[in-house]
């Protein structure tokens with residue numbers, strides 16, 4: 257059952273269970289999508305009703321950022337631990353590489369998804385990447401058609417939030433894929449154009465600080481994030 261964190265339902269699943277749940281969705285009829293909320297999502301969802309509704313209609317909603325864990329704690333609805341989208345994607349690819357299922361990579365700047373595909377095929381022998389497409393397109397239709405023709409079972413949708421979640425909800429069923437996963441900047445990480453924080457930083461819950469040091473241009477975006485904790489305290493005291 258999902259826990260309500262500032263109006264957004266979040267699943268309280270350890271990573272291994274989240275990956276198993278993602279694989280189970282692949283076997284169910286219909287189209288499903290996974291979202292990975294971080295504090296920025298919660299702040300956007302507060303003002304953007306369409307985004308909030310799409311997040312709450314997701315089949316799986318994983319707490320991507322440490323700020324979501326802190327907010328949940330302050331609300332008195334603690335979540336066990338973070339399930340970062342990039343770790344979920346890796347767990348899923350491990351399982352996909354042992355199956356016949358096909359993966360499509362959508363998003364990031366031209367050339368990035370190709371490089372990510374090459375790196376991932378080296379890292380997960382047996383992984384079947386059936387197509388890639390960059391994330392800077394005007395019309396959805398040709399991209400949807402490309403995914404449909406590729407017969408992808410899973411699509412990693414890496415267009416940034418809220419664009420990727422709205423895209424999945426609108427276009428998911430037309431792609432013919434069983435599972436779409438919104439993964440922000442993951443293709444940049446898989447391509448090696450952005451470095452993920454070393455494990456020590458991740459374990460200490462300081463991945464955000466590492467990212468800020470590496471990409472200082474994100475300061476404006478990140479400076480707003482403590483507001484999530486203020487919102488959580490306010491909601492706790494107002495009994496929401």
Ligand code: UDP
Pocket residue numbers: 363364365390391392414415416417419439440441442443444
């Ligand atoms: N992006 C895209 N199309 C767009 C806007 C963004 O493909 O119209 C990509 C961008 O190149 C980057 C990703 O979406 O690879 C968003 O990364 P960001 O760091 O904002 O996401 P986060 O990891 O913070 O969720």
